[in-house]
Structures are given as C-alpha cells and as structure tokens.
Amino acid sequence: MQQLILLLGVLFSFNFAHAAVWTEVNQWSPAWEDRFSEWVESDWQVDFFARKRLPNGQSNPYYGLRTDCADTVYSMRLIFAYENKLPFVIQDPTASGRTISNKMNRWDRQNELARLKNFLIYIYNMTSTKSLPNDTYPVAISRNSVRAGSLILTTAVNHHSWTIKEMLAIGVPHLVYNSTIGATSSAMLQERQSWPNPEWVFEGDATPTGNAGFRYWRPAEYLNQPAWKVPGYSEEQYKVPLKRWVKYSQGRLALRRETDEQLMARLMKVTCQGLQGRVSAVNDGLNALRSTRKCMPFAAYDTYSTPSRDQRIFDDYVTLRKTYRDLVVANNAAELSLDMRVRLNKIFPFIQETMAAETRKMAPTGVDGTAVCTTEYLSGQYIDLAEFKRRLFAGLISNNPMDEVQYRWGQLRGPSQRARSCQSWDVWVPNLKQD
Structure with missing residues (x-):
C-alpha cells in the first residue's frame, strides 16, 4: 500500500512538474471561430481588466492587468482560447520557424490561474505590433471576415492596433483598444465607434508589404509561412485609394444607412x-x-x-x-x-x-x-x-x-x-x- 501511495505521488509530481498552461480539449473550427466572434461582441468590454467582479459575482481573474495596444489584441484571442480550452499558438518573434503556445511548461509548480497570468505577461513581453503580421493575415472587406474578433493594424511607422468588438449595422467598426501604458495608467481599455484615419493607418506603405488594415488570426498550421498561403487571404483593401478607403469599406460592410x-x-x-x-x-x-x-x-x-x-x-x-x-x-x-x-x-x-x-x-x-x-x-x-x-x-x-x-x-x-x-x-x- 505504501509503495502504491509513493508511486501515485511520483506520477502526480511528474504530471504537475510538466503542466502546460492549460490542457486543450477542443480544436479551432469554423464553429469555434463563430463562438469567438460572439464572445468578443458580448464580453469584450472596456472594463474587462478593470472590474473586480464578473457579472455572476465571482472575482475577475484578469483584474488589474494593464495592456498596451498589441497586448490588448493578443489578450482577446488568448483569453477566449483559455476559457474554452482551445489551442493558443503564435509565431515565436525571436526565432524563425518556432512557435509559442499554451503547451509551455515553465510555470510547472504553479496552479492553473497563476500559470495563465504568467503566460499572459510572457506574451505581453514577447509580442508587439511588429509580431502581429506574423500571427494574422489580411482579409477581404466583407462581413464574413471583418467581424468581431478581427483587428485593424497600422504600418510600423505608427505601430498601433485596434480590436474589432463589433461591426455596426451602419458599416462602422466598434473598436476596443489601448495605447502605451504608463506607471499609473488605468486598467480600463478605450473604445470608439468610428474609422481611424486611413492616411495614418497606411502611412508609408499602402501595399500588402505594409501589413496594415483589416486582419484576422492565422490557423496554427499557417504560422511561419507566407501570408498569401492562408485560406481567405485578400489584397482587396490595398487596391482602394486612401481617399476612398473609408467610404468604400463602409459601403461594403453596411447593412443600413445612418441619418x-x-x-x-x-x-x-x-x-x-x-x-x-x-x-x-x-x-x-x-x-x-x-x-x-x-x-x-x-x-x-x-x-x-x-x-x-x-x-x-x-x-x-x-x-x-x-x-x-x-x-x-x-x-x-x-x-x-x-x-x-x-x-x-x-x-x-x-x-x-x-x-x-x-x-x-x-x-x-x-x-x-x-x-x-x-x-x-x-x-x-x-x-x-x-x-x-x-x-x-x-x-x-x-x-x-x-x-x-x-x-x-x-x-x-x-x-x-x-x-x-x-x-x-x-x-x-x-x-x-x-x-
């Protein structure tokens, strides 16, 4: 009996010592992408990191996290993946051909919530607007691809990004985002229901090589590959003159006209x-x-x-x-x-x-x-x-x-x-x- 207890203890210690950030139960699919979009539209609020309590009265596990613009974008995808036990995989910004995922086990001896928070902070330190083009791809201007859960990225000149919380019926994005954070910045995010200036978004390079504009998340199997290989890749937005970009995009995305x-x-x-x-x-x-x-x-x-x-x-x-x-x-x-x-x-x-x-x-x-x-x-x-x-x-x-x-x-x-x-x-x- 003592030998059995000792053996179980060794096995438990071995599993705990090699614990991933979380264990995957589900895999990304079109249905899961739809659920991700629905979650962003309903749950991705400006007080996501600032509220102490969730609507159900439980403590908010993400309370107090402070994010810049790229951190906010990655958080949106990572947290949904964690809460639904889906994979979260991005390209390693420091090593071509390698990836970073929820399978990391460097926080072995911590509980799952502590592992998650440390993983989030690790991702914040590793990623930026420079890494976003490696983890996303440009999409067509349609409501099937420009929707809740996608993002808008600027060129490297202005190094900024926004998450799209919702595409309003009038064809205007509801954006949730953040800017550079200081020592005393609030955990509150920011929001706007309007288009950013395309001259600023595409400043310096309005071609696909500038990586600006509407983008969506790459499937893991298309990381470390050219963006044009990703199913759904589109250069439509780069063919529109910047003077007409907003009017064209809103026309393609609107379901009704606002007064x-x-x-x-x-x-x-x-x-x-x-x-x-x-x-x-x-x-x-x-x-x-x-x-x-x-x-x-x-x-x-x-x-x-x-x-x-x-x-x-x-x-x-x-x-x-x-x-x-x-x-x-x-x-x-x-x-x-x-x-x-x-x-x-x-x-x-x-x-x-x-x-x-x-x-x-x-x-x-x-x-x-x-x-x-x-x-x-x-x-x-x-x-x-x-x-x-x-x-x-x-x-x-x-x-x-x-x-x-x-x-x-x-x-x-x-x-x-x-x-x-x-x-x-x-x-x-x-x-x-x-x-």
Whole structure:
C-alpha cells in the first residue's frame, strides 16, 4: 500500500512538474471561430481588466492587468482560447520557424490561474505590433471576415492596433483598444465607434508589404509561412485609394444607412472620447515628470509623449469638420436639429472657410450651455470640444512630456524652458492644409 501511495505521488509530481498552461480539449473550427466572434461582441468590454467582479459575482481573474495596444489584441484571442480550452499558438518573434503556445511548461509548480497570468505577461513581453503580421493575415472587406474578433493594424511607422468588438449595422467598426501604458495608467481599455484615419493607418506603405488594415488570426498550421498561403487571404483593401478607403469599406460592410443627425452625434462622441482619454495620458506624463529633475531617456519619453494620440484627436476633428462642411455645402445642414447646428457652429465658427483661416479667426471660448463634452482636464478647470479644438489647431497643445501642465494643455505656448533643455522626439504639429 505504501509503495502504491509513493508511486501515485511520483506520477502526480511528474504530471504537475510538466503542466502546460492549460490542457486543450477542443480544436479551432469554423464553429469555434463563430463562438469567438460572439464572445468578443458580448464580453469584450472596456472594463474587462478593470472590474473586480464578473457579472455572476465571482472575482475577475484578469483584474488589474494593464495592456498596451498589441497586448490588448493578443489578450482577446488568448483569453477566449483559455476559457474554452482551445489551442493558443503564435509565431515565436525571436526565432524563425518556432512557435509559442499554451503547451509551455515553465510555470510547472504553479496552479492553473497563476500559470495563465504568467503566460499572459510572457506574451505581453514577447509580442508587439511588429509580431502581429506574423500571427494574422489580411482579409477581404466583407462581413464574413471583418467581424468581431478581427483587428485593424497600422504600418510600423505608427505601430498601433485596434480590436474589432463589433461591426455596426451602419458599416462602422466598434473598436476596443489601448495605447502605451504608463506607471499609473488605468486598467480600463478605450473604445470608439468610428474609422481611424486611413492616411495614418497606411502611412508609408499602402501595399500588402505594409501589413496594415483589416486582419484576422492565422490557423496554427499557417504560422511561419507566407501570408498569401492562408485560406481567405485578400489584397482587396490595398487596391482602394486612401481617399476612398473609408467610404468604400463602409459601403461594403453596411447593412443600413445612418441619418445625418446620427452621423454627427457619433462623430462628436468619438472626438469627445479622444479628449477625455487624453486627460489620463497627460496625467501619467506629468506624474513621471514630477518624479525626476533629469531629462527623460527615449524609452520614458516614448511612453509619456502623446504625438499619436494628438494626431488621432486632430484626425477626428478634421473628419467631424469635413462631414459637417459637406452637409453645409450641399444645403443639407438644415436637416440637422437646431441644437446640433448651434453646437457644431461653436466648434467650427467659420465652417465655410479653410481650416487655416478658421484657426486664425477663432477666439477663445468658455464652457457654456452650448458646450459639447465638458471635461475637467485640471483640478477645477474645464474645457469643451470648441476650446480644445482652438488650442489644438493653433498648435498650442504640447505632446512633449518634458513640458509642464500649462503647455500640455495649451494655456501657454511651448516649448517650456525644461523641454528646450532636453532632447525631444516626434514633436507633433497640426497640418491645416487638408481642405
């Protein structure tokens, strides 16, 4: 009897010592891909990592994980695979021809949840937007392939990515994503129901070699192979001129048309989300700035600067302005509600003129009854879309994390003395020549 107990103990120790992160029970199939898409649409929320409790009252096993843009994309696929005991396999970014999977056993002596968390952190450290092209492939612009669970990737120039939570009936993606994380960043993700600027998405290379655009996950057997070999590979999106890319894509993906009022309300909401999200990002930078008197090295500067974020907010303003101007020129603005027109006219007081002319003429505005997106950006200080637009278009807003708060929010024109004494990278300025 003692020998039997000893033998069982040895066998148990051997199995435990070689435990995979999780044991596969199911295999990916079209039906499982459909279930993955359904899960993303229903469960992939901005508070996925920030809520302490799940809807059923249980503790959230992913609470507190903080992810950048690529981490968010990989998490979406990895967590679903874990919860449904499916394989999770990606190409090893450090070794051609090799893969990384849930079969890893380097966390042998930990329980399954601890193994999972360590595996997630390992994947975060190993992967980035540079590795995403190896694990995904470009797809056709159709609702069969551009759906919940797929993603949008930029070229390496802007190194950003978004998960597609849902393709709305109006042919617009509901995106869940994150940006670079700082030391005090929230675990909350971000979201928007709008197209990113294709000029930014495909910047530098609008061909298949740029790897930008709509993408989906490669089956494991097509890792470490050319993307064109993956079933479903398509170059459709690279054949569309960037000026027409959004209109073409939305036309292919829409099931119904949104009204002009709905369109303008959605675009204002997206722009508002950009402004509100900037508050925490700038605060991260300000906290880092207060912690040292030295100049930031490149890595810290890259973490706390906001050139890409400010570019995206600017792009959202430009889209909002162009859409409203098109309605005005076509004499369709009268179809908007009076309240909508009053609010838009505060943001764009000289809509018939160029952006440059409007920027020169626009006077400072205060938060009043016509304000859109009133936001507390400093303790006790508020700004709305109109005043932030004025400062942003005038080049007053600083993306430089070596600038103090007055410069970051355009109360003073930078660079500050401290910023001038330190090296800067990727200083962003608005391009007003887009009319």
